[in-house]
Amino acid sequence: MTDFHHYRDISFSGPEAIKNLQERRLREHLLYCSQNSPYYHKILPDINIDYAHITLDQLSDLPFTEKAQIEQYNDDFRAVPPSKIVDIVLSSGTTGRPTRIMYTDHDLKRLAYNEEQSFKACGLSSDDVALLTCTIDRCFVAGLAYFLGIRKIGAACIRNGHNSMGSHGEIIKLMDPTVIVGVPTFLRKLGLYLQERGIDPGQTAVSKLVCIGEPLRDKHLELLQVGNDLQKIWQAKVFSTYASSEIVTTFCECTAQKGGHLHPDLAIVEIIDKNGTVLPPVSIGEVVVTAMSVEGMPLVRFKTGDVSFLIDDPCPCGRISPRLGPILGRKKQMMKIRGTTLYPQAIYSALEEIKAISEYYLMVTSESDLSDKIAIYAAVNEVSCSADIIGEKLQARLRVKPEVIIAHEETIKKQIYTPKARKPVRFIDKRYN
């Protein structure tokens, strides 16, 4: 296994050097999986490929790994004895049964290296003080990964987690953080909260916001409303970062803010269509990740269920590595409305631009085999903002006109914030399938 103490970022090297290193890592990874992971030990030998000499082009001949398989054969994916596992997190399974994702000490070091490279790319240094507004416990890995990365850079970390606005406000006054890591809509609320109390977020020491969990940009890499609001309120640069527990790999924007850089020494990313065919850069499809040098639960061609695209033109920052575009939605949440393909995120972004809407969720039902029907439930704080006005604004933006139902904020909140769900629920899928 690779030693991440003396590792060098290969992202600035030429395409040939990157390809050679990726091929070497892929061969090591596949050999490791076939020898140590009971799941891959069973399935990989059936495929007629010489793993010791596999090329990157041949990766597409290997089978995918789906979330449902990890859920069903959870222990068979563990490639080390239980004594080597040091951290266990939960990932929500497809049937609602949580799946364990198990990391070794080596995997946490790998994650720290990954986050270190990510944070460095968006300009963090040992001089920074980073406030974490995401949880580091409750069986999530994200907060821990950010903490490890910030520590590896040598910056200071304030782990205030899922705390109240008041608490974060006090911390900002007391400790002068220069960076905040958090969910964009939460960071906007926090900024507005400070403004209401006479504190101008633009005058604080915060100069960077590293945004997690929700996209900041659209498919043209232009900032969404929430991104523009954050820049205006905080007078700070905003960066988007993406990861998931299974892929043990993070993608973060650099200072050029043109997509999340892939660290080519750590993972290979493919974008596939609904038939599993690998798509060229810029084409939109499902993100598939093969994370290499993972020890605890190594995966081959993991289908994330997230939809995005790769960008492979040179980045102004000088890195040669491809970038991952913003996450446009979840594959299973894709909606078809009379021939137009739409993801909930596009509707959320359009709703975010209507200032009078305070809360919302959407419900999708099947209108026919070929078309879905969308209903939007919204609470408004201005009586003049009628369902018709919202419907027309959405039509202008999305080219489809969903039904809009105005409801009380409390009723809507009850639907969104349920104790059972780990995240706010804004998408209710009542289609046949």
Ligand SMILES: [Zn+2]
């Ligand atoms: Zn860059």
